[in-house]
Amino acid sequence: xxxxxxxLELVLIGGSSGSFVxxxxxxxxxDRPLSCxxxxxxxxxxxSLFELPxxxxxxxxxxxxxxxxxxxxxxxxxxxxxxxxxxxxxxxERFYLDGTEKDFFSRPSLDATFISAAxxxxxxxxxxxxxxxxxxxxxxxxxxxxxxxxxxxxxxTIAEVERMPAAxxxxxxxxxxxxxNVFEEIRSILYSYST
Amino acid sequence: xNMTMLEYEELEALIVKVREISGFDFSGYARPSLLxxxxxxxxxxxxxxxxxxxxxxxGGKAVYDFIQELTVNYSEMFRDPDFFIKLRSEVxxxxxxxxxxxxxxxxxxxxxxxxxxxxLLKETGMYNRALIYATDLxxxxxxxxxxxxxxxxxxxxxxxxxxxxxxxNSLSDYYHVAYSQAVMVPDLRKNIVFSLHDLTGxxxxxxxxxxxxxNVMIYFNLEQRQEVFRLLYESLAMFGFLCLGKRETLxxxxxxxxxxxxxxxxxxxxxxx
Ligand SMILES: C[S@@+](CC[C@H](N)C(=O)[O-])C[C@H]1O[C@@H](n2cnc3c(N)ncnc32)[C@H](O)[C@@H]1O
Numbered sequence: 001x002x003x004x005x006x007x008l009e010l011v012l013i014g015g016s017s018g019s020f021v022x023x024x025x026x027x028x029x030x031d032r033p034l035s036c037x038x039x040x041x042x043x044x045x046x047x048s049l050f051e052l053p054x055x056x057x058x059x060x061x062x063x064x065x066x067x068x069x070x071x072x073x074x075x076x077x078x079x080x081x082x083x084x085x086x087x088x089x090x091x092x093e094r095f096y097l098d099g100t101e102k103d104f105f106s107r108p109s110l111d112a113t114f115i116s117a118a119x120x121x122x123x124x125x126x127x128x129x130x131x132x133x134x135x136x137x138x139x140x141x142x143x144x145x146x147x148x149x150x151x152x153x154x155x156x157t158i159a160e161v162e163r164m165p166a167a168x169x170x171x172x173x174x175x176x177x178x179x180x181n182v183f184e185e186i187r188s189i190l191y192s193y194s195t
Numbered sequence: 196x197n198m199t200m201l202e203y204e205e206l207e208a209l210i211v212k213v214r215e216i217s218g219f220d221f222s223g224y225a226r227p228s229l230l231x232x233x234x235x236x237x238x239x240x241x242x243x244x245x246x247x248x249x250x251x252x253x254g255g256k257a258v259y260d261f262i263q264e265l266t267v268n269y270s271e272m273f274r275d276p277d278f279f280i281k282l283r284s285e286v287x288x289x290x291x292x293x294x295x296x297x298x299x300x301x302x303x304x305x306x307x308x309x310x311x312x313x314x315l316l317k318e319t320g321m322y323n324r325a326l327i328y329a330t331d332l333x334x335x336x337x338x339x340x341x342x343x344x345x346x347x348x349x350x351x352x353x354x355x356x357x358x359x360x361x362x363x364n365s366l367s368d369y370y371h372v373a374y375s376q377a378v379m380v381p382d383l384r385k386n387i388v389f390s391l392h393d394l395t396g397x398x399x400x401x402x403x404x405x406x407x408x409x410n411v412m413i414y415f416n417l418e419q420r421q422e423v424f425r426l427l428y429e430s431l432a433m434f435g436f437l438c439l440g441k442r443e444t445l446x447x448x449x450x451x452x453x454x455x456x457x458x459x460x461x462x463x464x465x466x467x468x
Pocket of ligand 1: 307
């Protein structure tokens with residue numbers, strides 16, 4: 001599984017209000033090593049002091065981190081964007097923290113991470129977007145889909161707050177919609193082999 | 196929604212053009228952030244890349260607006276108040292015994308941080324022995340730093356920061372209001388020298404007991420960042436203090452072994468070898 005020669009693959013997962021519990025459920029699915037790196041971007045307040053890796057410690061055995069500026073992106077690792085910075089993905093397979101203006105009143109923003117990942121040239125195994133009260137992420141998802149990568153949106157009707165997934169669907173009509181057996185489907189996406 | 200999205204190759208061409216026309220060299224800056232900011236600049240001004248290239252070639256204001264966008268001049272007085280609390284308890288308490296203290300604020304923007312330090316030095320009774328060199332590569336921001344004038348709208352945030360910084364007075368003791376602007380009292384300016392200095396091109400110009408380079412390192416790429424760390428290291432006296440911004444650590448600096456950690460969250464370090 002942990003083959004050093006395989007190129008890096010990313011899974012991007014974003015959400016805002018109502019997504020915390022979903023992230024928790026996704027982490028519980030991760031009971032085996034991963035061939036990819038998973039990046040979680042959750043809207044959070046500037047002075048939010050919770051370190052998500054600590055908060056989620058009991059959910060999975062896979063390594064969790066809040067990446068620092070210039071950290072190399074590693075497979076089989078789960079990353080959480082820190083508050084008050086955008087988390088950018090560089091073509092050199094490193095993270096870059098960016099302190100420039102907010103998108104949709106949010107830093108970190110989903111768009112910043114998703115767009116930078118799309119432009120990095122790194123293979124995106126999947127990008128997903130869940131519940132939230134903002135339109136952030138819609139543009140990033142569209143760009144990722146247009147570059148031929150797989151994109152998944154939680155069905156707005158089952159989302160706690162529908163605005164974020166609804167905006168993603170409105171901006172681009174061809175995302176795959178997650179409606180039934182959502183977590184089983186996510187599990188099979190995360191553990192699938194890329195073709 | 197019609198968005199212009201720059202690609203990395205286009206960004207490189209832009210960097211070359213800006214260098215040719217203005218002398219500003221962004222080649223040592225982190226590409227992902229530059230790409231984000233350059234794309235946003237184009238969209239905000241509804242410009243295409245070729246429009247921007249033409250504007251740059253013609254020289255004049257457009258180049259400097261663009262450069263300003265890329266260098267990010269955002270600052271606050273008493274930004275990250277916890278930092279100023281620690282500075283007083285861990286750094287100033289140490290420097291108190293020095294007969295003279297030289298401080299370098301590298302990347303000082305419009306002077307917010309330099310004025311904050313001046314106030315803290317005053318309140319700790321060290322101001323008359325201290326000299327603050329505040330530098331930036333932007334002549335524009337330096338000009339406003341020298342004036343010491345800030346919009347009243349900002350003063351509210353600055354005052355809140357000030358109060359959270361464990362200071363004893365009120366920020367309004369240090370400015371007066373004229374034409375809806377806050378003008379810092381001239382006395383604060385007395386021991387501050389504002390001057391042009393490019394961290395990516397200019398060298399060591401003095402020896403300091405403290406260097407504050409906050410929210411600047413984040414703009415450089417790995418190699419450039421190492422070079423800037425060397426410059427800061429060489430500018431520090433032995434046992435001098437290095438202050439970096441929130442989330443800016445010594446990781447990948449090449450100088451991890453040369454400093455002792457004073458505070459690993461607020462990123463205060465002391466040169467020990
Ligand atoms: C975000 S501001 C930080 C201001 C202040 N230190 C603070 O923490 O609030 C960054 C500043 O660094 C300056 N800067 C960027 N590149 C620089 C360079 N190569 N040399 C000197 N200053 C630079 C910018 O002009 C800008 O004013």
